[in-house]
Amino acid sequence: MALPASRTYIDVHILQTVPPANLNRDDQGNPKEAYFGGVRRSRVSSQAWKRATRTHFSERLPDQDLATRTRRIGGALAKRIASVADLNAEDANRLAGALLAPLKISAGKREGDTAYLFFYGRRQLDAVAALVKDRTAELLALDEKELTAEIEQLAVHKEFSTGHPIDVALFGRMVADIPALNVDAATQVAHALSTHAVELEFDYFTAVDDEQEKEEETGAGMIGTIGFNSATLYRYATVGLHQLVDNLTDEEAAVTAVEEFMISFARSMPSGYGNSFAHRTLPSLVAVTVRSDQPVNLVSAFEEPVTASSGIAAASARKLAREHAAAVKGWGVTPAFTALCHMFPTGDTAELLEHTFGEPLPFTELLSGLRTHLTDTLNQAAR
Structure with missing residues (x-):
């Protein structure tokens, strides 16, 4: 708009x-x-x-209508996937890593962390998890190259670029590696x-x-x-x-x-x-x-x-x-x-x-x- x-x-x-x-x-x-x-x-x-x-x-509004700012987005996404698709932690972490890979966010010093805080809406993360909810068995059966190619067809970038909660809309988001994900x-x-x-x-x-x-x-x-x-x-x-x-x-x-x-x-x-x-x-x-x-x-x-x-x-x-x-x-x-x-x-x-x-x-x-x-x-x- x-x-x-x-x-x-x-x-x-x-x-x-x-x-x-x-x-x-x-x-x-x-x-x-x-x-x-x-x-x-x-x-x-x-x-x-x-x-x-x-x-x-957070004291007045529903949690799902707000955002989270963290380096641990990978872990948060894995928990969402494990919850909605009834997966074990290892499989959920694999899918979460594959979903975030196309964003090309720089990795942090600790495994699974990003190099900087990422500000995202909780509903946005739910929407990303929903992209693989009904396809987990199919995706997990693929090798890494095939999984990467399949994930690249999904609208991960779009889900993080739309449906912003009010705190992201008000205070903005800066993603140094991916200007397209920035929110003024x-x-x-x-x-x-x-x-x-x-x-x-x-x-x-x-x-x-x-x-x-x-x-x-x-x-x-x-x-x-x-x-x-x-x-x-x-x-x-x-x-x-x-x-x-x-x-x-x-x-x-x-x-x-x-x-x-x-x-x-x-x-x-x-x-x-x-x-x-x-x-x-x-x-x-x-x-x-x-x-x-x-x-x-x-x-x-x-x-x-x-x-x-x-x-x-x-x-x-x-x-x-x-x-x-x-x-x-x-x-x-x-x-x-x-x-x-x-x-x-x-x-x-x-x-x-x-x-x-x-x-x-x-x-x-x-x-x-x-x-x-x-x-x-x-x-x-x-x-």
Whole structure:
């Protein structure tokens, strides 16, 4: 299916305050950071939040409607074949290897592994296994050369190139060896940055040995430190509806995928040191804009860091609103749709947000309005 002529970008802007935490650690085990606007900021990588979003999908959507990313696709396919065709492991592994051979994916260091992670839909793998389900006895009777020739006639490549689940359609797939299997991502996710300067802190902890006898020894059974910080984060992502329609070849499915992404991106949280910090919070603000010109990340609102000694989230919301208003006025491009959900009480912050983004809505109503707008947009484009 060709890309629609018109471009439609759904920009998602989130402010979220996180207490002391280590959401996403660097190679030293400390929270990731970045310098922006001349000061050190807390940072959570886009990869970490995309992983959290995908994990949140799995908590809400059927497993078969989602994807898996692994080096062990050969083993996974062999298990599918063994299950549907009632084969032993040796025969299933032989057929799985033969089915994957035409893809010419580079082999990894361990036998049966690919050289890199392969992102595939679970239903896609079922479809590949189904290609040999009713022919296993015939195929296993062939020698290797004959088996290879027979497998090359099957639509393995086609099954991996169609019927993408929403996570592959949203986040894309890169297969270095086989460009034809690549899927262009419909979603871009920015690294989350604190709206203000942060300082790295350390939690010095001790653990007591419950079986330790007082008269034998004193002191802790273990000591250590964990780096942490706390921050109000600006999070941004954009979804290209036109690319999503192309990836899914279904307009209604594409609109549903946007809605599912919105829910999981807003409600997910990287799990680093979750048991130590219990850091899960809800966003204090979610704003969505639909544009036809280009995605617009509003992180420039925080190039000058927020310096409030209290009320950092509210000050950040006001700066975000002013930046959005300045961008609309300066560039003369008004979004086709804007919606807002926030948890700030009535006052200056709430009034400025409403003036800029419109009347605040419960998150479910924001999603409903977005779905209606996107559906209408696609219907108009089809006329």
